[in-house]
Amino acid sequence: MPQETRLEPIRLGFVRGVAPSKWAERWQRASTQVLELVPVSLGEVEAARTSVDVLLERTLPGETPPGTDPAQQVRHAVRLYEEQVALVIDAGHELASQKSLTVEELALVRLLDHPDHGKSWPAAEPWSDPSWMPKNAQMTLELVSTGTGAALMSQPLAQHLSKKREHAVLTVAAHGKTSLDGSSIWATWQRERDRDDVQQLIGFLRGRTARSSR
CATH class of the missing domain: 3.40.190.10 (Periplasmic binding protein-like II)
Structure with a gap:
C-alpha cells in the first residue's frame, strides 16, 4: 500500500x-x-x-x-x-479599586507617551527628552508601577504583562458617543x-x- x-x-x-x-x-x-x-x-x-x-x-x-x-x-x-482599550495605573493609585472608567475620566491621570499609544487616543504627555520614552509595553508598565503616570494600551496586552501587586488594569468604557478605537x-x-x-x-x-x- x-x-x-x-x-x-x-x-x-x-x-x-x-x-x-x-x-x-x-x-x-x-x-x-x-x-x-x-x-x-x-x-x-x-x-x-x-x-x-x-x-x-x-x-x-x-x-x-x-x-x-x-x-x-x-x-x-x-x-x-x-481589542478593548485599557488604562494601566499603579496599584496604589486612588482609581485602582475601579474596574473601568470613561474617556472623560482620563483627564484625571497623567498619560505616559509610549510606542503602543494610539494616535487617535487622548494625547499623552510628551517626554522632554525623546530618548526617555520606554521602548516597549513591558518597559512602559515598569514606569507605571513607580507611580510616574498611567498608560493606555490594548487590554489583552495589559492583562498579559501587568502584575497584580504593581498594577491595576481598568477598562476604558464607552460613555454615550465617546469611545476609543482599539x-x-x-x-x-x-x-x-x-x-x-x-x-x-x-x-x-x-x-x-x-x-x-x-
Missing part, C-alpha cells in the same frame, strides 16, 4: 496578549497536519514575520501591518478583530507562502469576525 504523505507542520506565531488555543483546537479536530504554536515576544515580531507561516500581530488603531501596502506588498493580511489583531503571511494549508488556516482564523471585540 502507498504510504500516506506526511505534511510539514504549519507554524502559527502569535504576539503577547493573543490566545490562539481555540483556533488550535478547531484545527486539530479538522486537520491531520500539525499546527505548531509559536509565542512571539515583544522584540521578536520583525523576525517572526519570516520565521513562521502565519503571524497573529497587533497594530494601533487605523494602521495596517508592515509589508501589506498594495504599492509594495510582500505580505497578505486579514483583520480578525478589534488596536487590531491581524493574520499576516508572506506572499510566497500563500499555500493551500495556509489558506485553510486563514479560513479557521476568520471564524471570528472583524467586528468581534475582546
Whole structure:
C-alpha cells in the first residue's frame, strides 16, 4: 500500500496578549497536519514575520501591518478583530479599586507617551527628552508601577504583562458617543507562502469576525 504523505507542520506565531488555543483546537479536530504554536515576544515580531507561516500581530488603531501596502506588498493580511482599550495605573493609585472608567475620566491621570499609544487616543504627555520614552509595553508598565503616570494600551496586552501587586488594569468604557478605537489583531503571511494549508488556516482564523471585540 502507498504510504500516506506526511505534511510539514504549519507554524502559527502569535504576539503577547493573543490566545490562539481555540483556533488550535478547531484545527486539530479538522486537520491531520500539525499546527505548531509559536509565542512571539515583544522584540521578536520583525523576525517572526519570516520565521513562521502565519503571524497573529497587533497594530494601533487605523494602521495596517508592515509589508501589506498594495504599492509594495510582500505580505497578505486579514483583520480578525478589534481589542478593548485599557488604562494601566499603579496599584496604589486612588482609581485602582475601579474596574473601568470613561474617556472623560482620563483627564484625571497623567498619560505616559509610549510606542503602543494610539494616535487617535487622548494625547499623552510628551517626554522632554525623546530618548526617555520606554521602548516597549513591558518597559512602559515598569514606569507605571513607580507611580510616574498611567498608560493606555490594548487590554489583552495589559492583562498579559501587568502584575497584580504593581498594577491595576481598568477598562476604558464607552460613555454615550465617546469611545476609543482599539488596536487590531491581524493574520499576516508572506506572499510566497500563500499555500493551500495556509489558506485553510486563514479560513479557521476568520471564524471570528472583524467586528468581534475582546
